[in-house]
Amino acid sequence: MTPRRRARRSARVGQTVFVTVLLALTLTQLGAGTAAARDREGAATVTGLTQVDGALWEMTVDSPTMGSVPFQVIRPNGAPAGAPTLYLLNGAGGGEDGANWLAQTDAQQFFADKFVNVVIPARGLGSYYTDWIAADPRMGQPMWATFLTDELPAAVDHALAGNGRNAIAGLSMSATSVLDLATIAPGLYRSVAAYSGCARTSTPEGEAAVRGIVYAAAGGDADNMWGPSGSPLWRQHDPYLNAEKLRGTRLYLSSGSGTPGRYDTPSAQAPGAPPIANQILVGGALEAATRACTEAMAKRLRQLSIPAQVHLPSAGTHSWGYWEDELHRSWPTLAAGLDD
Template sequence: MATILLTVVMSQFGPGRADARDPDQRATLTGLTQVDGTLWQMIVRSPAMGIDIPFQVIRPAGAPMGAPTLYLLNGAGGGEDGANWLAQTDAQQFFAGKFVNVVVPARGLGSYYTDWIAADPQVGQPMWATFLTDELPDVVDDALGTNGRNAIAGLSMSATSVLDLATIAPSLYRSVASYSGCARTSTPEGEAAVRGIVYTAAGGNADNMWGPTGSRQWRAHDPYVNAEKLRGTHLYLSSGSGAPGRYDTPSAQAPGAPPIANQILVGGALEAATRACTEAMANRLRQLSIPAQVHLPSTGTHSWGYWQDELHRSWPTLAAGLDG
């Protein structure tokens, strides 16, 4: 298998933000490797976090210039636990014939892809929102020769994150797809869910992420509260009901899936909770007359087979923003 390694020793920034920033504070591309066919590995140094972030990247065949970019975020494990879009779904095959760069961060465990307000003993102090919205896009645009149009999609934990990121950087993403997430982070139920995911996934204390209960940060990062900022964005929301469906049998499970009983019981309960959140967010968007494609099937647990289907189903919405 042929492998191409490109090492870049200078900062990769386009005009605008790069000129106004201290060179030491610019993100840098440190590696771009063709792994196999359309699959590449990219590594970017984040000044905000002081670490190198690895990415899986799906590029159009021949790596042509001028394609848009879809940022595709993993769930609570951040892809660090082996549960990721490329391992659990047909994402590489699905995008093989499409004119789009798909950029998948391979880090982010329990971080909610947000900026943490304080250092945490277990998690450190992630600054994902700064990295994803401010540091990374110019590096990606230069390294991959994109056309500057962006979309973002995520599942479970990151289904909340993608809506949040779109509200804090409303001009960056033209399309957003949220699969099985909870957009209400400042309600007692929503906050409890976020705290549980942060602790279960990474052992972190969400006080260090968005402050104690009642902090304004919880509302500042609540997509339901800030839904008006999504106006003009192509939106796709989905969640199953929690009832067992076509992928809730041993023969239909994705590789590396949990025991089928866990998928049905735990995954069913999780999906039922995200269904209530998704319905609430869909209603909020309707109240504001903000168009959105919403898919609420009668079955489906919190598991990869359904997220693969939703990635396929949401592509026309994502592409609509990337096309113009």
């Protein structure tokens, strides 16, 4: 390796470590996750479905692998039968804190007139919505991939009279997860949207970022998730390496540049947002990192001749105002898959 290439590699690794440390500082107030694998047998069942306010419902699903899992659901007016389902995943907080789709965006209002059931897990802190290979002292042993792909869709379709068509979208941590889930279960999701995420999990930089998020969000050890460094699971869960499995899925990818934009002022921040200096400095660094990941994934899809809608605006930090915009912007792509 030439000195120049070594310098570039060192810079990339240094940037990843810097971003991971910044992320840890922003997430230190988050508690530990509580999901745990169970030994019971049987199918997942919706055990509670209650209308809260207009289109907003609360749902509880009893899962053989995950126990009792709470959800927030946005249903079409009148809760008619025959609607498709959009699974909308939260970020590193897993919806367990105030940083979630309903508290930070207009998702409830936006979907109120759409013919779709929007199903939002209210758990998932630092879990990457994946199956963990071992019990973790802080996380338990989440089995999200099995739950989301094998158990949940049939239970949701039965309870909500869904039509069997699914889409999935996520941001930040879960933007990696939605692409991973789509490669694990090809064809389950007709469309996928990933906002401000990183599809690389098996490179040194990508693995460092994943480990940092798992630890910062919930104190978890990613060895219990996908094994030690060098384990084949890190490659198996790398959407970049497994991009061919996304063929035939309608895709939407987006990331800002990290440069401050329209939502990076005190008056434009989402409710409960961090101090504006954190949003600009920390959120800017995080978004610059996800921008590089998103550009790499978009290039990989082009190399494979897999169509994707890609939005790479010239500004924007890692914050909710931009994700609300991307949810709106991606809806035609998500809806097109649900209508196919």
